[in-house]
Amino acid sequence: MKNSNLLDGSKVPLKLNLRLFSMVIILVVMWVFFRLQVGSFYFSGESFAKLSRDMVSWTILAAGATLVIVSGNIDLSVGSLLALCAATAAILINPDYGLGLSASIAVPIAILVGTLLGAFQGFLTAYFKIPSFIVTLGGFFVFRGMTQKVSAFDPRVPDKSWIVRIGFDYVPQNIGWIIGIAACIILAVVLLWTSAKKKKLNIETLPLWLTISKIVIFSLIILLFILKVNQYKGLPYQTLVMFVVLVALFIISKNTRFGRYLYAIGGNMQAARLSGIKVERKIVGVFALMGMLAGVAGVVWMAQNQGSTKNAGEFYELYAIAAAVIGGTSLMGGRGTIFGTFLGGLVMATVIQGMDYTSLDNWLQLVVRGSVLVLAVGIDIMTKNPPLWLQQFKYKLSRKNSKA
Amino acid sequence: MTEPILIMQDIVKDFPGVRALDKVSFDVLKGEIHALVGENGAGKSTLMKILSGVYPHHSFSGSLTLNGKKVEFNSTKDSEKAGIAIIHQELTLANNLSVAENIFLGDEICKFGFVNYSLMVSEAQKLIDNLQLDIDVRMEIAELGIGKQQLVEIAKALKKESSILVLDEPTAALTENETAHLLKLLKELSAKGKSIIYISHKIEEVFEISNRITVLRDGQTVKTDLSSNWNRQSLINAMVGRELSDMFPKVQSEIGEVLFEVENINVKHPQIESKNILSDISFKLRKGETLGIAGLIGSGRTELLSTIFGAPPGLRTSGKIKLEGEEINFxxxxxxxxxxxxxxxxxxxxxxxxxxxxxKENISIxxxxxxxxxxxxxxxxEILKCEKLFDxxxxxxxxxxxxxxxxxxxxQQKAVLGKWLIKQPKVLLLDEPTRGIDVGAKVEIYNLINKLKLNGVGIIVVSSELPEIIGICDRVLVMKEGKINAELEGGSITQEKIMENAA
Structure with missing residues (x-):
């Protein structure tokens, strides 16, 4: 009786997983392809370390962009904001043109600048009802302009500053192992503990074998990754920063009130408001979070480049949005996951890095990058919500085949 | 009578895991109004989607015969060409275009790709006038009330010279007046030889208008018969599949002291500066009382509820609300x-x-x-609490x-109720709580209202269905043009009294 009105509602979670699964397959296919093209270097520890390193700054942006998009907004300013935060940190640290402050002071200030500017954009969006597309398009220009001023002399960061290590150094191999193993243990404990607690309260949960295989698969991936990067110099510090950010945002999106509210606001703003959600404040909040992440990404970018330049982070807002969208975030709002975005970022990074190795012309690289974005989203839509003409075409094809 | 113009024979339609239609047969005669009734999920919409080509020919088994010829529809275009027009429950008009543009949408009067706007307006106006509708076709759809929009949709379908008209819950959003007008219009159309398939939850309407009634239940035809051979009770029993003794199981609750007071609310119209949507609204609600708010659409009923709730549709210039004697911010x-x-x-x-x-996420929000x-x-x-409500x-x-x-x-309606009942409220505001839902679910909702009443909750119900207002309310406020025009109590709550004060 309970199932009478249910057509395919119960299958939705499975569908989502199917989608992630197909993305993993795309990734594996690409890896195999590039391995054949590039040779054994492609699967070396150095290659892995580089891949994980190159994606850091815009994947951090993409994680924030996911939440912004989920809330029904968009942020086009993050690339410029990243540059401004990088420039701010660099000028504060640089002893020649700037203040020569210690990184321990400059970095928090840069992140704070990002947070405040993000919050201000959220404020304009939420309280003055200026569409976020317009506000952040404005921010895109304004922050770039300010970057050109602040970064007028392209300030460098001295070698002795600890922040440079984030960009260039590696976690020592044995500590890398400890981090990897600790991550696996935490994962196992958390999953088993929640599962046990659910069972005790008589709440439906995944069967034990599925939970365990989940733990095993993820642990294997983590340990394999550590093994690989340790074959080179170890886990890059910046990669570690990225993972910390991703895990934090994963938790925010899944387990906090704030995260839940963002999905509700993006899914149906009117219903959210009538449910007593203070919509305006949450929107300011998500833009502030985005700004903070732009600050973090800016600092990482500065560390990678040991200073700032006027055109730091150009196009990064678009990479961020692309990664989120490839990862299944809906531009209509209300849908999207951090894990999906991580996979989307990985797809983008793989394409970019792979093409670098095959030394494709720059113009062609851009063409491929853009095509991958449209293809990935296109395939997703075609499999999830095929348009009628495609359904008919498929049907006719199948009828022909069955006749033949 | 005449030959059937449409015969649907042994239709079987499967969805993954569910058989939505199980050998359903259905026919329509020329010039008849054939009502199709059944609870939500009985298969009415699926059947109509097959008729309109939404589910293409190959996706179901069974046959369609139109004017004596077998037909295969592969898209909605095919069925439109064959003369079948469907007016969905959710309107499909472009809000930002004028009435005339909507009527001619996709079929504009053009010369060399340029639209002859004035000819289109005059043609559209002719059509509207023929239907005796009081609508200026140059107005934007958004400016019309939902009732008039529905009538425009019908005009649009008639323009296509369709021979079969399908109306899915056309009166769900209409007031009594508009409904009466629509029903009259449909009768005239059928007298002119159009065949009409009429889907509705409103039993009175079905009896008033139809020549024959078919009842579907769980994807099967229960029975097709002349309307005169059905009666209210037999129809409800056929739909529900069980005896439904009382549609409005009213309970006599102890009406206690004053719980909630609304004083002197005034709200401005969001666009028109000089106009008020609500003027000088004051009333009191007692513990355990069900207060109905009746009125035509546009009389300010919905606006009153959302204003009380703290989401006024325009600027609120005055007003107070008090709960248990204490003033609260809203x-x-x-x-x-x-x-x-x-x-x-x-x-x-x-x-x-x-x-x-x-x-779960909707209920707990x-x-x-x-x-x-x-x-x-x-x-x-969260899961434990939501599961409790779910059950x-x-x-x-x-x-x-x-x-x-x-x-x-x-x-879905139950889920909405769930999110508001996760904690028992002191005052429950219900706006059209049973709109577009089936008889069984309606009774469940009435029972729920009664249960809350017994617990001392004060309930305010806005409804366009007068039997519902009369059936469940202890007292009724009738609104007209943003003001409370009358207060009715006890035996004086009748359809006539309400309409007299609303119109």
Missing amino acids: QTPRQTISGGLAFVSEDRKNSGLVLGLNI VHLNDFCKFGFINENK QLDIRASSINVLVETLSGGN
């Missing part, structure tokens, strides 16, 4: 929710539910704080993790 919904108010809004898809979230510590959601606590309200779905967009109307 600037935002959060304030009124904390005070103990709950508001089940009229349009569950636009303002009630977040369709992309699942049942209002009082999410109760499941949180330091901003982190205690998922287990109590008897929401039909496999689990609380099902997305609400996949639920039927009645179950």
Whole structure:
């Protein structure tokens, strides 16, 4: 009786997983392809370390962009904001043109600048009802302009500053192992503990074998990754920063009130408001979070480049949005996951890095990058919500085949 | 009588895991109004989607015969060409275009790609005048009330010279007046030889208008018979499949002291500076009382509820609300929710539910704080509470993790109720609580209202269905043009009295 009105509602979670699964397959296919093209270097520890390193700054942006998009907004300013935060940190640290402050002071200030500017954009969006597309398009220009001023002399960061290590150094191999193993243990404990607690309260949960295989698969991936990067110099510090950010945002999106509210606001703003959600404040909040992440990404970018330049982070807002969208975030709002975005970022990074190795012309690289974005989203839509003409075409094809 | 113009024979349609239609046969005679009734999920919409080509020819088994010839529809275009016009429950008009442009949408009067606007307007006006509708075709759709929009939709279908007209719940959003007008129009059309398939939950209408009635239940035809051979009770029993003794199971609750007071509310029209949407509204509500608010659409009923709830549709220039003698702020919904108010809004898809979230997430959203510590959601606590409501309200779905967009109307409505009843409110505001849902679910909702009443909750109900207002309310306020025009109590609550004061 309970199932009478249910057509395919119960299958939705499975569908989502199917989608992630197909993305993993795309990734594996690409890896195999590039391995054949590039040779054994492609699967070396150095290659892995580089891949994980190159994606850091815009994947951090993409994680924030996911939440912004989920809330029904968009942020086009993050690339410029990243540059401004990088420039701010660099000028504060640089002893020649700037203040020569210690990184321990400059970095928090840069992140704070990002947070405040993000919050201000959220404020304009939420309280003055200026569409976020317009506000952040404005921010895109304004922050770039300010970057050109602040970064007028392209300030460098001295070698002795600890922040440079984030960009260039590696976690020592044995500590890398400890981090990897600790991550696996935490994962196992958390999953088993929640599962046990659910069972005790008589709440439906995944069967034990599925939970365990989940733990095993993820642990294997983590340990394999550590093994690989340790074959080179170890886990890059910046990669570690990225993972910390991703895990934090994963938790925010899944387990906090704030995260839940963002999905509700993006899914149906009117219903959210009538449910007593203070919509305006949450929107300011998500833009502030985005700004903070732009600050973090800016600092990482500065560390990678040991200073700032006027055109730091150009196009990064678009990479961020692309990664989120490839990862299944809906531009209509209300849908999207951090894990999906991580996979989307990985797809983008793989394409970019792979093409670098095959030394494709720059113009062609851009063409491929853009095509991958449209293809990935296109395939997703075609499999999830095929348009009628495609359904008919498929049907006719199948009828022909069955006749033949 | 004449030959059937349309015969649908042994239609079987399967969805993954469910047989939606099981050998359904259905026919329509020329010039008849054939009512198709059944609970939500009985298969009415599926049957009509087959007729309109939404489900292409190969996706079901059975045959369609139109004017004696077998037909295969592969798209909605095919069925339109064959002369079948469907007017859906959800209107499909372009809000930003004029009435004339909508009527000619996709079929504009053109020369060399340029639209002859004036000719289109005059043609459209002719059509509208023929139907005796009081509409200026140059107006934008958005400026018309929902009732008139419905009539425009019908005019649009008639323009295509369709021989079969399908109307899916056309009166769900209409007032009594508009409904009467529509029914009259349909009768005239059928007298001119058009065949009409009429889908409705409103039994009175069905009896008033139809020549024959077919009842579907769980994807099967229960019976097709002349309307005169059915009666109210036999029809309801056929739909529900069980005896439904009383549609409005009224309980006599102890009406206690004054619980809630509204004083002197004035709200300005958002666009028209000089106009008020609500003027000088004051009333009192007692514990355990059900107060009905009747009136035509546009009389300010919905606006009154949302204003009380802290979401006024325009600028509120004055007004106070008091709960248990204490004045409470009502600037935002959060304030009124904390005070103990709950508001089940009229349009569950636009303002009630977040369709992309699942049942659990929708139910817990209002009082999410109760499941949180330091901003982190205690998922287990949330699940246990939501499952309890899920069972109590008897929401039909496999689990609380099902997305609400996949639920039927009645179950969605129960989910909306669930989110407001997760904590018992002191005052419950209900706006069209049974709109577009089936008889069985309606009775469940009435029972729920009664239960809350016995617990001392004060309830305010806005409804366009007068039998419902009369059946469940202790007292009725009749609104007209933003003011309370009359207050009716006890025996004086009758259809006539209400209409007299509303129109």
